[in-house]
Amino acid sequence: MEWNWAFAFAILPRLLEGAKITIVATFLGFLIAIVIGLAIALGRRSQQAWIARSVGLCADFIRGTPLLVQLYVLFFVLPNIGIVLSPLTAGVIGLGLHNATYIAEVYRAGIESISRGQWEASKACNLSIGQTWRHIIIPQAIPPMVPALANYLIAMFKETPLLSAITVYEIMGEALGAASRTYQYLEPVTMVGGFFLIISLVCAYLARVLEERVRIYQ
Amino acid sequence: MVESLSLILRGLQTTVSLTIFSLTLALVVSFLAGLGRLSKNSAVRAAAIAYIEFFRGTSLFVQLFWAFYVLPFMGVELSPMQAAVLALGFNYGAYGAEVVRASINAIGRDQWEGCVALNLNYFQRLRHVIIPQAIVIMLPPFGNLAVTLLKSTAIASLIALPDLTYQAQLVRNQTGQTLLPFAIIMIIYFAISTFLKSGIQLAERRLGADRTQPARSA
Numbered sequence: 001m002e003w004n005w006a007f008a009f010a011i012l013p014r015l016l017e018g019a020k021i022t023i024v025a026t027f028l029g030f031l032i033a034i035v036i037g038l039a040i041a042l043g044r045r046s047q048q049a050w051i052a053r054s055v056g057l058c059a060d061f062i063r064g065t066p067l068l069v070q071l072y073v074l075f076f077v078l079p080n081i082g083i084v085l086s087p088l089t090a091g092v093i094g095l096g097l098h099n100a101t102y103i104a105e106v107y108r109a110g111i112e113s114i115s116r117g118q119w120e121a122s123k124a125c126n127l128s129i130g131q132t133w134r135h136i137i138i139p140q141a142i143p144p145m146v147p148a149l150a151n152y153l154i155a156m157f158k159e160t161p162l163l164s165a166i167t168v169y170e171i172m173g174e175a176l177g178a179a180s181r182t183y184q185y186l187e188p189v190t191m192v193g194g195f196f197l198i199i200s201l202v203c204a205y206l207a208r209v210l211e212e213r214v215r216i217y218q
Numbered sequence: 219m220v221e222s223l224s225l226i227l228r229g230l231q232t233t234v235s236l237t238i239f240s241l242t243l244a245l246v247v248s249f250l251a252g253l254g255r256l257s258k259n260s261a262v263r264a265a266a267i268a269y270i271e272f273f274r275g276t277s278l279f280v281q282l283f284w285a286f287y288v289l290p291f292m293g294v295e296l297s298p299m300q301a302a303v304l305a306l307g308f309n310y311g312a313y314g315a316e317v318v319r320a321s322i323n324a325i326g327r328d329q330w331e332g333c334v335a336l337n338l339n340y341f342q343r344l345r346h347v348i349i350p351q352a353i354v355i356m357l358p359p360f361g362n363l364a365v366t367l368l369k370s371t372a373i374a375s376l377i378a379l380p381d382l383t384y385q386a387q388l389v390r391n392q393t394g395q396t397l398l399p400f401a402i403i404m405i406i407y408f409a410i411s412t413f414l415k416s417g418i419q420l421a422e423r424r425l426g427a428d429r430t431q432p433a434r435s436a
Contacts, residue, residue: 061404061408064369064407064408064412065369065404065407065408065411066369066370066373067369067372068372068373068375068383069372069383069386069400069403069404069407070404072383072386072387072400073400073404076390076396076400077396077400080396080397158279161277161279161280162279162373165373165376172277172279172280176283179287185283185288185291186288186291189283189284189287189288190284192277192280193276193277193281193284194276196275196276196280197272197275197276200274200275200276201275204271204275
């Protein structure tokens with residue numbers, strides 16, 4: 001089969017529109033993931049055993065089930081109880097919530113990497129819990145987390161095509177739309193692949209630079 | 219209700235076979251590409267790197283649609299199951315290759331030198347000395363990949379493979395019920411991923427028990 005350049009150029013503007021949605025969805029999803037991830041990580045450390053256990057169970061359940069099914073639940077089941085979300089909202093929440101459970105583990109590892117001595121020294125210096133977190137624990141815990149968080153951002157970016165399943169017109173949705181109108185799949189799907197490949201390679205390079213930076217900082 | 223359940227159970231069969239086939243393909247490809255990545259032959263190394271970067275960089279979702287919709291135009295007609303096994307196997311094989319490479323690199327030089335001293339050839343070295351030690355390191359990341367792969371099988375429903383997710387959608391369309399089918403399949407997915415995880419943990423304990431962890435020199 002022949003690659004049709006005219007067709008490829010014809011669909012390019014719509015794919016670029018879709019690419020914008022893809023990028024917006026990735027960043028909004030990431031924002032939700034880092035906030036909810038923190039809530040999960042703190043919930044799991046709670047002194048109240050029942051809070052720690054139920055947060056842990058919920059997180060494990062979300063992590064053990066497919067993102068696609070979670071998107072369907074947000075999009076098809078929630079309207080039954082009166083919560084109607086737009087496709088993009090449902091997609092961003094689903095993407096963020098699913099990855100929050102992974103990012104919570106990044107926080108956990110970061111917090112646990114701080115030795116007991118730091119906590120004990122803070123107590124000896126008569127710092128309050130808030131001061132200990134703010135001045136001692138968090139500044140030390142964040143740098144090692146940065147590369148891991150960057151990796152999740154890249155992973156989420158590659159998961160966004162799933163949103164087309166709940167009719168979000170991100171780049172894959174636009175491509176499949178164009179393909180089903182014309183029965184020409186080669187150009188749109190290949191172009192989406194090229195888009196992801198280029199951005200992933202650039203991001204992988206940036207992540208490596210970031211990792212070097214963090215190592216020097218430490 | 220009974221009819222819905224039997225539809226979903228039929229989907230379970232498909233999901234389980236898809237998971238087993240793609241896990242097997244991914245495992246084989248992981249070792250081939252991971253060892254290729256460590257080869258002394260620069261052409262083999264370049265091919266392995268190109269494969270790994272390509273499949274990690276272009277989203278799994280795009281690969282699946284490419285295998286199913288574009289390959290037929292090139293004369294390769296694949297059933298949904300074949301397309302899904304290929305896409306999942308090669309995508310996770312690329313991630314697995316990095317696990318294989320990192321684990322083999324974690325085995326100290328002294329082990330390789332010991333093999334040279336014993337006059338073992340390349341395959342004997344891998345088979346009797348390196349891989350038995352590296353496998354203990356590989357198991358936890360392979361376990362995580364296996365669970366992620368299981369969850370990713372859900373996207374095969376989008377190319378009309380009648381797996382759990384597809385059957386749940388079918389039940390939703392036939393009965394208008396939304397919560398029930400999705401709740402059932404989420405519990406099933408969660409059960410399978412818990413089963414996979416505990417299987418890997420058991421293997422870790424078995425293998426770790428009679429083999430001391432190789433010293434990881436910093």
